[in-house]
Amino acid sequence: xxxxxxxxxxxxxxxxxxxxxxxxxxxxxxxxxxxxxxxxxxxxxxxxxxxxxxxxxxxxxxxxxxxxxxxxxxxxxxxxxxxxxxxxxxxxxxxxxxxxxxxxxxxxxxxxxxxxxxxxxxxxxxxxxxxxxxxxxxxxxxxxxxxxxxxxxxxxxxxxxxxxxxxxxxxxxxxxxxxxxxxxxxxxxxxxxxxxxxxxxxxxxxxxxxxxxxxxxxxxxxxxxxxxxxxxxxxxxxxxxxxxxxxxxxxxxxxxxxxxxxxxxxxxxxxxxxxxxxxxxxxxxxxxxxxxxxxxxxxx
Numbered sequence: 001x002x003x004x005x006x007x008x009x010x011x012x013x014x015x016x017x018x019x020x021x022x023x024x025x026x027x028x029x030x031x032x033x034x035x036x037x038x039x040x041x042x043x044x045x046x047x048x049x050x051x052x053x054x055x056x057x058x059x060x061x062x063x064x065x066x067x068x069x070x071x072x073x074x075x076x077x078x079x080x081x082x083x084x085x086x087x088x089x090x091x092x093x094x095x096x097x098x099x100x101x102x103x104x105x106x107x108x109x110x111x112x113x114x115x116x117x118x119x120x121x122x123x124x125x126x127x128x129x130x131x132x133x134x135x136x137x138x139x140x141x142x143x144x145x146x147x148x149x150x151x152x153x154x155x156x157x158x159x160x161x162x163x164x165x166x167x168x169x170x171x172x173x174x175x176x177x178x179x180x181x182x183x184x185x186x187x188x189x190x191x192x193x194x195x196x197x198x199x200x201x202x203x204x205x206x207x208x209x210x211x212x213x214x215x216x217x218x219x220x221x222x223x224x225x226x227x228x229x230x231x232x233x234x235x236x237x238x239x240x241x242x243x244x245x246x247x248x249x250x251x252x253x254x255x256x257x258x259x260x261x262x263x264x265x266x267x268x269x270x271x272x273x274x275x276x277x278x279x280x281x282x283x284x285x286x287x288x289x290x291x292x293x294x295x296x297x298x299x300x
Contacts, residue, residue: 001029001030001031001081001083001103002024002029002030002031002081002083002084002085002102002103002160003031003032003033003034003078003079003080003081003083003084003085003163004020004024004031004032004033004034004084004085004087005034005035005036005072005075005076005078005079005084005085005086005087006033006034006035006036006075006086006087006088006089007035007036007038007068007071007072007075007086007088007089008035008036008037008038008040008044008048008071008089009037009038009039009040009065009068009071009089010040010041010044011040011044011089011090011206012044012047012048013035013048013051013089014047014048014050014051015092016087016089016091016092016093017033017035017051017054017057018051018054019093019098020033020087020093020098020099021033021054021057023093023096023098023099023100024099026096026099026100027099027100027103029099029103030081031056031081032056032057032058032079032080032081033051033054033056033057033058034057034058034060034075034078034079035048035051035057035058035059035060035089036060036061036062036071036074036075036078037059037060037061037062038062038065038066038067038068038071039061039062039063039064039065039066045061060078062074068088069171072086072156072171073167073170073171076163076166076167077167079163081163082162082163082164083106083160083161083162083163084160084161084162084163084166085102085159085160086156086157086158086159086160086161087157087158087159087202088157088158088204088206089206090204090205090206091157091158091202091203091204091205092202092203092205093202093203094118094201094202094203097200098115098200098202101115101198101199101200102115102160102198102200105160105196105198105200106160108196109194110194110195110196111161111162111165111193111194111195112159112160112161112162112165112188112193112194112195112196113159113160113161113195113196113197113198113200114146114153114154114155114158114159114195114196114197114198115158115159115160115197115198115199115200115201115202116140116141116142116143116146116158116197116198116199116200116201116202117135117139117140117155117157117158117201117202117204118140118201118202118203118204119132119135119136119139119140119203119204120132120203120205124207126274127209127210127211128207128208128209128210128213129210129274129275129276130210130213130214130271130272130276130278130281131207131208131209131210131213132207133276133278134213134278134281135204135207137278138278139153139155139204140201141153142199143197143198143199143200146197147196147197149237150195150196150197151185151186151188151189151195151235151236151237152185152237152238152239153185153197154181154184154185154188154195155181156171156181156184157202157204158200158201158202165193168191169183169184169187171183171184182220182223182224182227182238183223183227183232183233185236185237185238186233186234186235186236186237186238189235189236189237190234190235210271210272210276211272214268214271214272217281217284217285218288221240221285221288221289221292222292224238224240224241224289225244225289225292225293228241228244228245240285240286240289243286244286244289244290244293247286247290248293252290253290253293253294254290254294256286256287256289256290256291257287257290257291257294257295259287260287260288260290260291261291263287264284264287264288264291267280267283267284267287268284271284
């Protein structure tokens with residue numbers, strides 16, 4: 001009935017797999033659990049290999065580091081069931097109803113079901129504070145709110161989807177998870193794929209350092225701009241892209257270009273500090289987007 005797919009890179013998945021296994025056994029459904037390790041360190045491989053002892057569970061190894069988007073695509077290609085449940089390795093289940101909630105959602109004739117992401121109440125160490133604060137404010141969103149704009153928050157880190165729908169979009173072509181999620185929502189909307197959001201959140205535990213997250217945000221902005229410039233995004237609910245398009249129509253993009261040149265060092269200093277302001281991060285995205293867009297045009 002369902003293939004549970006876990007992309008892995010340097011993360012201990014034994015507890016996650018054990019809990020998922022117990023829940024699908026309790027649900028009395030046909031299932032398989034497939035994990036694909038994206039060239040982790042030897043100690044992680046040794047730890048996670050124990051999951052192979054469980055029935056209908058396979059821990060597979062990649063011969064090279066492909067990145068999470070390609071790893072997800074390879075997992076979906078391997079899946080034998082029509083429904084695939086994608087969950088990232090650095091997630092923790094909130095309760096014992098995770099699998100049953102998704103199974104019940106299948107009955108409602110949607111082709112994609114997003115469960116949602118939440119974060120621990122206690123802040124992490126200071127080096128990962130930016131990622132945690134952003135997640136708490138912008139990603140920990142109730143299903144009721146997500147369903148009002150169903151194609152806006154579309155994370156593949158916790159998602160049930162029909163296999164043929166996932167394969168249709170070739171999401172591995174975008175580059176990584178951040179770029180993939182940016183592209184995914186607009187593609188679902190453009191193709192009128194029925195989407196449902198439910199309150200079936202998992203805890204996101206593997207938080208990047210603030211420095212790495214800033215770099216990830218910048219990569220995401222460049223990916224979004226590139227997709228827009230290539231006309232690959234025709235329908236969307238992306239606030240950043242809306243702001244960028246408006247800035248170009250009104251000429252504000254040149255003001256934002258100048259503001260980035262003047263203030264980017266100060267903004268980054270705050271984002272990497274012990275008290276990052278998430279509103280500044282949102283401003284930084286549009287300033288950075290306008291800066292790289294104009295800078296590229298001037299260079300051509």
